[in-house]
């Protein structure tokens with residue numbers, strides 16, 4: 001089961017295959033952080049990701065994925 005960490009909504013998964021796309025962060029903090037040795041993992045659904053990036057001072061780089069065309 002995959003849940004969005006921000007809104008808590010359960011993402012739709014059928015036969016272990018996610019039926020909607022989401023952002024997955026897996027960050028291993030290093031020596032120069034205050035979280036050295038800690039591994040952070042979280043998931044954001046597409047809406048929460050959109051809400052998150054809309055708060056950015058510098059917009060996300062968006063490029064067309066040519067391989068999909």
Ligand SMILES: [Zn+2]
Pocket residue numbers: 004005006007008009044045046047048049
């Ligand atoms: Zn969400």
